Amino acid sequence: MSKPKKPPRPVHSATVVGTEMIAPDMIRVILGGDGLRALPELTHTDHYVKFKFGEVTRTYTVRWFDREANQMAIDFVIHGDTGLAGPWAARAQPGDEISFAGPGGKWRPSTDADLHLLVGDEAAIPAIAAALDSLPDDAAVRVFLEVASADHHQPLRETSRTEVTWVHRDEHVTADGKRLGYGEALTLAVMRAGLPVGVRADRVEAFVHGNADMVKPLRRYLFKQAGVPRERVSISGYWRTGMDEDGWQSSKFEFNAAMEAED
Known part of the structure; x- marks a missing residue:
């Protein structure tokens, strides 16, 4: 197809x-x-x-x-x-x-969420930063961003209800000393944090973009484990390890169709 x-x-x-x-x-x-x-x-x-x-x-x-x-x-x-x-x-x-x-483009944060969950790597930071700029001061926001190291943080608009977690790739290695791949540490951070106590899954809105290889597990986590309704989640791969944009865009439709079939 x-x-x-x-x-x-x-x-x-x-x-x-x-x-x-x-x-x-x-x-x-x-x-x-x-x-x-x-x-x-x-x-x-x-x-x-x-x-x-x-x-x-x-x-x-x-x-x-x-x-x-x-x-x-x-x-x-x-x-x-x-x-x-x-x-x-x-x-x-x-x-x-x-x-x-x-x-x-087709997404912007809604005004009817009790929690905005924004997740991404460097490729998604501009969209996440723009979303933060658009949200009202009283919006509850959890942000998870993966970058190369602590030296790679970027300035973001934050309020008293914004919680930002920076995930540094250089700090995460496997048992045999190898660094985790793009998006792996970010995926683990989101899943370990879970949703805040008292926040209903159907009142969460999520934007999850970045490496396609993190999309699969986070999609499964949000839909299957956390129970966030699909219509309240924008999730897609901006790029994929080992592929240039031409290769990724030519295979993205099949990649997404395979995920749908697995679900």
């Missing part, structure tokens, strides 16, 4: 205004230009765009969009010279131009 094709999204152009290192492995690129004026209202916190590098596209979440200033921020994970988008972002200078398709 192949993934149904969607109609093409409009293509826009943008110009680099500036950059900012927000973590040792993440750089924020701020874009401007007349091309942004054609964008619709961005009402979701998981809005994304697809940057065009020749015939290749790479998908990134919109961290924020300021219509009054006509600027948009995108946070890029960088791994040295590996990949296309990361190296471009690391070298980006004011005046550089780039085109992108989009935006897409």
Whole structure:
């Protein structure tokens, strides 16, 4: 079974205004230009765009969009010279131009949850940070974020009802001394924490995104063990270990269908 094709999204152009290192492995690129004026209202916190590098596209979440200033921020994970988008972002200078398709997106936190559970790795931090920005001060939020080490924390909006747990990959190893894979320590942290005492599962709303290999166990935990209704969970793999975006996107539909069949 192949993934149904969607109609093409409009293509826009943008110009680099500036950059900012927000973590040792993440750089924020701020874009401007007349091309942004054609964008619709961005009402979701998981809005994304697809940057065009020749015939290749790479998908990134919109961290924020300021219509009054006509600027948009995108946070890029960088791994040295590996990949296309990361190296471009690391070298980006004011005046550089780039085109992108989009935006897409469909999720934002609701107002009727007793607890918001936000879980992800570096790829999901922009969407989770945007969700935190959108929530009211009295919203109860539990956040679990996996990063390389304690040096890789990023500033987040927090209130007195926000509980953030940072999971550091360099601190988690197996009995034979091997580091856990991407998402494994994060999965364990979420499952060990469980839901707060007194919070009904049907009053929980969850956003769980990142490495696809953590999606399977967390999906099973949330649906089967914790009993959170499926319609109150946004869960999907942004990427998968050992695959570039083209490989992952071409197999994602089958991956998700297999999970559904297992359930």
